[in-house]
Amino acid sequence: MVEIRFHGRGGQGTVVASKILADAISKEGNYVQAYPEFGVERRGAPVFAFIRIDNKPIFDKSRIYTPNHVVVVDPTLVEVIDITEGLKDGGWIIVNSEKKPEELNFPNKYKVATINATEIAVKHKVGTRAAPIVNTAIVGAVVKVLKLAKIDSVLEAIREDVPVKPEENMAAAKDAHESIKA
Amino acid sequence: MVEIRFHGRGGQGTVVASKILADAISKEGNYVQAYPEFGVERRGAPVFAFIRIDNKPIFDKSRIYTPNHVVVVDPTLVEVIDITEGLKDGGWIIVNSEKKPEELNFPNKYKVATINATEIAVKHKVGTRAAPIVNTAIVGAVVKVLKLAKIDSVLEAIREDVPVKPEENMAAAKDAHESIKA
Amino acid sequence: MKKEKKMKLSIPEQELMNSGHLACQGCGATLAMRYALKALGQKTALCIPACCWSVIDGPFPYSSLEVPIFHCAFETAASSASGLKAGLEMVGDTETTVVAWAGDGGTFDIGIQALSGAAERNDDIIYICYDNEAYMNTGIQRSSATPYGAWTTTTPVKHFKDRPKKDIVGIMAAHSIPYIATASIGYPEDLVKKIKKAKEINGTRFIHIYAPCPTGWKARPEDTIRLSRMVVQNTVFPLYEVEDGIKYILNIKPREKKPIDDYLRIQGRFRHLTEKELNYMQQEVDKRWEKLLSHVENN
Amino acid sequence: MKKEKKMKLSIPEQELMNSGHLACQGCGATLAMRYALKALGQKTALCIPACCWSVIDGPFPYSSLEVPIFHCAFETAASSASGLKAGLEMVGDTETTVVAWAGDGGTFDIGIQALSGAAERNDDIIYICYDNEAYMNTGIQRSSATPYGAWTTTTPVKHFKDRPKKDIVGIMAAHSIPYIATASIGYPEDLVKKIKKAKEINGTRFIHIYAPCPTGWKARPEDTIRLSRMVVQNTVFPLYEVEDGIKYILNIKPREKKPIDDYLRIQGRFRHLTEKELNYMQQEVDKRWEKLLSHVENN
Amino acid sequence: MKRKKQTKKIIFKSEKEVPLMPMSIGSMLYNKTGVWRNIRPEIDLDNCIQCGICWKFCPDVSIYIEDEWPVVDYEYCKGCGLCAEECPTKCIAMVEEEK
Amino acid sequence: MKRKKQTKKIIFKSEKEVPLMPMSIGSMLYNKTGVWRNIRPEIDLDNCIQCGICWKFCPDVSIYIEDEWPVVDYEYCKGCGLCAEECPTKCIAMVEEEK
Amino acid sequence: MRKVIMGNHALSYGAMLSRAQVIAAYPITPQTQVVELLSEMCADKTLDAKFIKVESEHSAMAACIGASLAGARTFTATSSQGLTLMHELLHWASGGRLPVVMGNINRAMAPGWSIWSDQNDSLSQRDTGWMQYYCSSNQEVIDTVIQAFKVSEMLLIPSIVVLDAFTLSHTYEVVNIPDQEKVDEYLPSFKPRIKLTPEEPHAFGGLTSPEHYFELRYKLQIDMEKAPRLIEETGKEYEKLFGRNLGLAETHRCEDADLIFITSGTMGSTAKVGVDELREEGIKAGNLRIRVFRPFPFNKVRELVKNAKKIAVVDRNISYGHHGVFYQEVKSALYTQSNGLPLFGFITGLGGRDITPSTFKEIAQYSLKKEKPDEEIVWIGVNR
Amino acid sequence: MRKVIMGNHALSYGAMLSRAQVIAAYPITPQTQVVELLSEMCADKTLDAKFIKVESEHSAMAACIGASLAGARTFTATSSQGLTLMHELLHWASGGRLPVVMGNINRAMAPGWSIWSDQNDSLSQRDTGWMQYYCSSNQEVIDTVIQAFKVSEMLLIPSIVVLDAFTLSHTYEVVNIPDQEKVDEYLPSFKPRIKLTPEEPHAFGGLTSPEHYFELRYKLQIDMEKAPRLIEETGKEYEKLFGRNLGLAETHRCEDADLIFITSGTMGSTAKVGVDELREEGIKAGNLRIRVFRPFPFNKVRELVKNAKKIAVVDRNISYGHHGVFYQEVKSALYTQSNGLPLFGFITGLGGRDITPSTFKEIAQYSLKKEKPDEEIVWIGVNR
Ligand SMILES: Cc1ncc(C[n+]2csc(CCOP(=O)(O)OP(=O)(O)O)c2C)c(N)n1
Numbered sequence A, B: 001m002v003e004i005r006f007h008g009r010g011g012q013g014t015v016v017a018s019k020i021l022a023d024a025i026s027k028e029g030n031y032v033q034a035y036p037e038f039g040v041e042r043r044g045a046p047v048f049a050f051i052r053i054d055n056k057p058i059f060d061k062s063r064i065y066t067p068n069h070v071v072v073v074d075p076t077l078v079e080v081i082d083i084t085e086g087l088k089d090g091g092w093i094i095v096n097s098e099k100k101p102e103e104l105n106f107p108n109k110y111k112v113a114t115i116n117a118t119e120i121a122v123k124h125k126v127g128t129r130a131a132p133i134v135n136t137a138i139v140g141a142v143v144k145v146l147k148l149a150k151i152d153s154v155l156e157a158i159r160e161d162v163p164v165k166p167e168e169n170m171a172a173a174k175d176a177h178e179s180i181k182a
Numbered sequence C, D: 001m002k003k004e005k006k007m008k009l010s011i012p013e014q015e016l017m018n019s020g021h022l023a024c025q026g027c028g029a030t031l032a033m034r035y036a037l038k039a040l041g042q043k044t045a046l047c048i049p050a051c052c053w054s055v056i057d058g059p060f061p062y063s064s065l066e067v068p069i070f071h072c073a074f075e076t077a078a079s080s081a082s083g084l085k086a087g088l089e090m091v092g093d094t095e096t097t098v099v100a101w102a103g104d105g106g107t108f109d110i111g112i113q114a115l116s117g118a119a120e121r122n123d124d125i126i127y128i129c130y131d132n133e134a135y136m137n138t139g140i141q142r143s144s145a146t147p148y149g150a151w152t153t154t155t156p157v158k159h160f161k162d163r164p165k166k167d168i169v170g171i172m173a174a175h176s177i178p179y180i181a182t183a184s185i186g187y188p189e190d191l192v193k194k195i196k197k198a199k200e201i202n203g204t205r206f207i208h209i210y211a212p213c214p215t216g217w218k219a220r221p222e223d224t225i226r227l228s229r230m231v232v233q234n235t236v237f238p239l240y241e242v243e244d245g246i247k248y249i250l251n252i253k254p255r256e257k258k259p260i261d262d263y264l265r266i267q268g269r270f271r272h273l274t275e276k277e278l279n280y281m282q283q284e285v286d287k288r289w290e291k292l293l294s295h296v297e298n299n
Numbered sequence E, F: 001m002k003r004k005k006q007t008k009k010i011i012f013k014s015e016k017e018v019p020l021m022p023m024s025i026g027s028m029l030y031n032k033t034g035v036w037r038n039i040r041p042e043i044d045l046d047n048c049i050q051c052g053i054c055w056k057f058c059p060d061v062s063i064y065i066e067d068e069w070p071v072v073d074y075e076y077c078k079g080c081g082l083c084a085e086e087c088p089t090k091c092i093a094m095v096e097e098e099k
Numbered sequence G, H: 001m002r003k004v005i006m007g008n009h010a011l012s013y014g015a016m017l018s019r020a021q022v023i024a025a026y027p028i029t030p031q032t033q034v035v036e037l038l039s040e041m042c043a044d045k046t047l048d049a050k051f052i053k054v055e056s057e058h059s060a061m062a063a064c065i066g067a068s069l070a071g072a073r074t075f076t077a078t079s080s081q082g083l084t085l086m087h088e089l090l091h092w093a094s095g096g097r098l099p100v101v102m103g104n105i106n107r108a109m110a111p112g113w114s115i116w117s118d119q120n121d122s123l124s125q126r127d128t129g130w131m132q133y134y135c136s137s138n139q140e141v142i143d144t145v146i147q148a149f150k151v152s153e154m155l156l157i158p159s160i161v162v163l164d165a166f167t168l169s170h171t172y173e174v175v176n177i178p179d180q181e182k183v184d185e186y187l188p189s190f191k192p193r194i195k196l197t198p199e200e201p202h203a204f205g206g207l208t209s210p211e212h213y214f215e216l217r218y219k220l221q222i223d224m225e226k227a228p229r230l231i232e233e234t235g236k237e238y239e240k241l242f243g244r245n246l247g248l249a250e251t252h253r254c255e256d257a258d259l260i261f262i263t264s265g266t267m268g269s270t271a272k273v274g275v276d277e278l279r280e281e282g283i284k285a286g287n288l289r290i291r292v293f294r295p296f297p298f299n300k301v302r303e304l305v306k307n308a309k310k311i312a313v314v315d316r317n318i319s320y321g322h323h324g325v326f327y328q329e330v331k332s333a334l335y336t337q338s339n340g341l342p343l344f345g346f347i348t349g350l351g352g353r354d355i356t357p358s359t360f361k362e363i364a365q366y367s368l369k370k371e372k373p374d375e376e377i378v379w380i381g382v383n384r
């Protein structure tokens, strides 16, 4: 069983990201459980989303406290909160950032990968420069690094889940999938 | 323990009659329990009231099915319903009527007394000829026949319970008390 | 026995209300129902919340009406009717007129939210309020339809009702529903006409019927109709219609506007009032009448 | 740094609302509260039913206001306030102004019965409705204050809200309470003036405040105030007062009555509308404006 | 046309006969409200002008029309007096029920 | 005058410290909403005419007045942009928070 | 003062003697006389209280909650439909720790409309965090209202005082009306620990996260568990002043009883007559009338039944899909202790069907003839 | 069709597949997505139903009752405050024998405001005559709505389908969406025995005197007692068509268990993980998840626990002044049979406090170390 925590801000579609990932994984016959933080979401305020993945049905309905990996949708959060809280040793930290992994100097018990999802989003015209929609690009990158699903499953999921600009979003996901280096 | 059932019509103050009687009895240190029929009362429609009397506290809260005596406030009811239903043998039937007891030809296992309460009410100007208020006169007669309380207790009770024309009502009760022959 | 002409019947002959019901002698609410059903016909379903009519109709397993009734919760006349209407339509019955039939308490007080909601959605129901100006079924307690000055068991003479009657028609007009009308059982032909008119309109329709209660008003049963005419003639309860919440139509304009005194004098519930209060009440009646007339003119 | 003059403050300086609250960026409801408290002062008690404000204020054990709050049940703003007022008086506090502070859902829909009851009794409370035209706290569902044409999560674009906004002021006016006023956060000075005026009156007072919700309206946070001015200038939400349910006073009569298009264009919730609907909406706005003007004249 | 309908009192011998939900299966016509009456209306047809007003205003539907003339249905008439009060020719008298 | 108040987060060591009924005992000032901000308002006081409009329209009470000049309280400012939008001299600029 | 009054007026007198400060109530049969008399008391100033004549029971309870939060002593009365319409707010009053006292006339729930007695209305409020007292006489009604205010205000938990429709509400009985001075001594004015006031502004009832909610509700239960002791203490105190003890339960000839009836309300009074008649016939019956149902008097019941051979729990109510509520809860109370003491569950008197002394004879016959209960529910008086 | 959906949407799909004809509902967190999706389904005609967008839950239930009386299949959904606001009308729907089906998201009752899960809202409706199903997965939610309509319409008794706030309502899980044809086969359109129509005019719900009321309510209970059998039969039928059985309860490793947890809702799913972990440690634990709480599955529970040495009932709720509701009712169910089988009552997770696999380890430790329960209530996770 793999447990992942997403960090984002209200309005950035962090929950949607986890949902798309869940769909992609389910398409490949695995079991998933995804849930948002249980509370009130406000644009700009830090939010979480969680996902559990397994190859058999998942019965544990408790919250995730010690994720295997974390995904950071908004880089500025790194200063604001401790995104490594409860993160298992050896887990991946995947950050949306223009910086290189080493520049983020996280404790080296974690593996770090960065993806400039903002750049990619803007390039593919998903969202605006002021408010880029980065979640689809993130998912594209995450499945690559964590080997959770094939990119095609992700693209399919995006087509179903994203009503506005599905093509552009798929392109962004693909782009991120290819460009990220783990 | 003595149980009495009152028969009257909605609007004739049958319940008030039982309440006055209860007060009179309580004044002499005995225990009473009085209750109306449990339902919707409509002017003109037949109604009942019940009273239990004892010299010790009364714990039985069930309805009265087999009264020791019945009091008929409205003579026309005699044709309409069986006022002797459940009445114990040897019990009194006290009827507001101009007739003589024997004229009412009730089965002779019952004792019968009549009192022309309507006449008395009109005489003492309680209510109108069309709608005489007979209940105080009735009570005056009842306590005499059944030896339940002194007339003074009844008068006291009337003073407390009857807001309109208390004096006239007391006079009516007294009058009935004296005029009835058991 | 001579027999020159036919009996004159000014309202439909069909009776959908039977004798044997449990209303008091001279009950106005009962006449209101008798007339309403003559106008509505048999393809009608009633939602009756707790009120005198839940007693008048008779106990289980009986009824005194020839139309189906849902004896619903006190506060749900309108919401029950909305649901009933939707249900009937989904099972293929689009003809039946669904009518919420409630007293003033069930309309002005505890039922006003459900009514406001139905009106806002413009649900396809007729809501009829028979107004006897207090909670009669429970023994004469004040409602917000109880007029200023009246005695009730919860507004004792020492502290009689000191608030004006709630302007339910004004409230419903603000909901701009297609049709609103006031009616009085003293004018059965007018009442029948209005309910027939309402029946032909879609959306939420509201009828406010003045229906005296001899028992609760301490009035003589035989005065029920008299009161129902006086109240119109003295403009305490004018007869009018409001279309789409804006168009006001006055149905009866008394030749000479009568003072309210005689009207109050024959009701025990007003016996305690002094000159001062009577004058105040007369002024209020005049004000409201003027306001209504201005509405009518502004059409 | 030059410092020729004093900073100009057109509304009271005292802040009874603190930073750190949980409102979204550019929240109109929050400004409404900030202004209202400036007018009411600290001797104020609020009854806040379920609404965005039950979140904005902050979770237990915190609050962002310097006045006492009763976070009451959704449907009980008015009835809780009536009880609170009675209670305070019985324990000797006759000064405190008791204010029911509710959203449009808590006022137009689930709370309207309690409000109508309090108004009928003329209980001594100020009822303030901040209107963001939908159920925002639960994620943008339609309320009866949602305007015609608007998208919400329960009125999807395929089936947008097809009923007009409920005329709450008309409804309250029919209750002939002493004071009613509309206000917009785009005119803070006017808003403060009205609430101060209300504070000096006894009985039930009703204030209806227009308070944009960028989140629920799909509008830019920085447009909140702009919208709050436009809505007055195009007479979609005129600023006026009603005394004793009859005397109408218009506070702002726009020099030139603006069309509604620009106003609608900057709100995502109206994006799906076609010319046809826009025209219809414009007509409705004009009608209501005419009606209001006639009320004002008939004083 | 005085209605002929089932006017029996309904008695359930056992729970099995009771309907599933509380619903009416009989008419209140079984309930002879004539017994509520204190005073009875008596119509003097000689002065009757057949205006139908008594029929119209009876809350108890207790005036019916028999070949064009009003007839009181004493089985149900509660004696409210409305018909007499409203009769334009005052040809209805309310007389005491004899006791 | 920027308010000085207790802005601590409240932690109950045990049930005994929890009040009997759910009631506030602290201020939301503990909640530094500045972290929500994506874009920050910057006031160019040279063009400021001290009209107080920014102060008036801030939903987060995050513009305070220091010796007659407007100052943004970045601890709480959420970056809604209202002040900039409403400033008559356009002397407030909304600039991206550097990432 | 000795007076013949109806049960409803006993509630009114109880509220008056307790000097209730705010009353918000709505009329409903068979409760109307309660509000009617209180209206008069307020009108002629025999009671100095604000009476809010609300437009529904829902608003009645909301107003009571608001008034109580302000620190005023608050009373209301209702029945059946009205009580159940308040349901959401009953949770509110208890969760908010507001010591409102309410009279409820037991009336069967619609549909079909009933105005007659059964306990489903009040017992279906058993999970709302209110204390519940069931009365068997008008005397007990007055006394209980006064005691309920005292206990509620000590614990900051609201109370319902329950009486049967008609058999108590409309029945006139001889009652001793306590005199005001002594009542004032027993029940001083309400001094809340915390209340809503601008002096010290608090926000009451704000959003409470999983981090805090549990402890708040834990405290409510812990405090409610203190009630049985307090009720017995305040009951003894009451006896000192007024000569009548107010305990958790009342027993009649239980000491040596083989068969104990567990009853409540007026049937708990009628049961005594049944017991006496059974004793005549040589059957050692006894009656345990539960007066306080919430909190459930676990220890009291355990102690009082321990010598019995059989228990017959008599319910004038039913939790559809389970059993009678008293039966269910007595079993729950005795499960851990009882060494197989046979408990029989009887349901009777729904919708106001009369309960008479012979009802208890029938119940006794059944219980004595059977070894142990072999029916989930034994129905008495249903016409099958 | 395999789909990843949230619990709330599972309710919407359930209603859609059941071809609900009238929906009247009001939004409340955490139920809103149910009505939002249904609004869309009605808007784009994927569901041919009338959606009445009422102004309160009270009117929602009133409208459902009216619609159901007309013979339409009727659905609503709510939570906590909304459910409790319907309380009076819940009695109505059952007493009127109207097979409304309702989804309820378990949310803790205010005050203070909570949007998080506990069972007090639905369990405090246990005496209203509704059947109650508690779900542990989104799959079960869809399946249960369909089954609930079938059983409700057979018995003419309404049902509540309950799911936990967030842990189910907002949690996305993989679900097989049954296909419409098969659902239509399983659940044909509703043919009421009696309905309101001018064709045969009846008056429903009129005044019902003590002479008649008792029998009507007796019949309701008798019919409700038929539910357990029907639920098992319709559950097997469902399995034939869809491969998933829907019974009264679900067990996990109970056969040889010494210690059996009695659970409900999502914690009944998490408990399985706890059981497995305990088994690893050599502790013979098992889990009995009660799926149908009303009517209470007496015989099922009796049968399933009979070989256990100890039972630990876990309640995410409390009846203040008594015990956890499941604990109380399990004791009631086992009283007559059990020969002193030790039952422990645990309360945890109120107001949304998390329940994890280790919660069950803690419970196991306590139960195993104690001979028999010596505390009325064992609190787990309260910060004392
Ligand atoms: C929730 C609820 N509260 C109170 C009652 C009691 N009740 C039944 S009818 C009634 C008064 C009805 O008054 P109105 O609507 O004016 O009708 P009327 O009896 O005057 O004809 C009341 C208070 C009830 N049935 N349900």
Ligand SMILES: Cc1ncc(C[n+]2csc(CCOP(=O)(O)OP(=O)(O)O)c2C)c(N)n1
Pocket (backbone or CB within 6 Å): D029, D050, D051, D052, D053, D074, D075, D102, D103, D104, D105, D106, D107, D132, D133, D134, D135, D136, D137, D138, D143, H026, H027, H028, H029, H057, H081, H082, H085
């Ligand atoms: C009885 C009840 N039903 C539903 C809810 C859920 N609820 C809480 S706030 C809210 C919407 C409030 O809308 P509004 O009054 O307009 O205030 P806003 O959130 O828009 O500020 C709803 C439906 C509730 N708390 N209680």
Ligand code: SF4
Pocket (backbone or CB within 6 Å): C022, C023, C024, C025, C026, C027, C028, C029, C030, C052, C056, C132, C136, C137, C212, C213, C214, C215, C216
């Ligand atoms: S109380 Fe009044 S309204 Fe009710 S039945 Fe009697 S007369 Fe009619």
Ligand code: SF4
Pocket (backbone or CB within 6 Å): D022, D023, D024, D025, D026, D027, D028, D029, D030, D052, D056, D132, D136, D137, D212, D213, D214, D215, D216
């Ligand atoms: S949702 Fe709207 S009203 Fe609510 S806090 Fe956010 S902006 Fe304000």
Ligand code: SF4
Pocket (backbone or CB within 6 Å): E043, E047, E048, E049, E050, E051, E052, E053, E054, E055, E070, E086, E087, E088, E089, E090, E091, E092
């Ligand atoms: S009212 Fe008089 S005149 Fe007219 S029909 Fe009747 S009896 Fe004849």
Ligand code: SF4
Pocket (backbone or CB within 6 Å): C026, E041, E057, E058, E059, E060, E061, E062, E063, E072, E073, E076, E077, E078, E079, E080, E081, E082, E083, E084
């Ligand atoms: S007296 Fe009354 S009831 Fe009798 S017939 Fe005349 S109107 Fe009808």
Ligand code: SF4
Pocket (backbone or CB within 6 Å): F043, F047, F048, F049, F050, F051, F052, F053, F054, F055, F070, F086, F087, F088, F089, F090, F091, F092
């Ligand atoms: S709005 Fe602009 S000009 Fe006015 S005070 Fe603020 S910064 Fe200065």
Ligand code: SF4
Pocket (backbone or CB within 6 Å): D026, F041, F057, F058, F059, F060, F061, F062, F063, F072, F073, F076, F077, F078, F079, F080, F081, F082, F083, F084
């Ligand atoms: S950006 Fe918004 S929050 Fe920040 S200071 Fe300006 S108005 Fe206030």
Ligand SMILES: [Mg+2]
Pocket (backbone or CB within 6 Å): C103, C104, C105, C131, C132, C133, C134, C135, C136, C143
């Ligand atoms: Mg009325």
Ligand SMILES: [Mg+2]
Pocket (backbone or CB within 6 Å): D103, D104, D105, D131, D132, D133, D134, D135, D136, D143
């Ligand atoms: Mg809103």
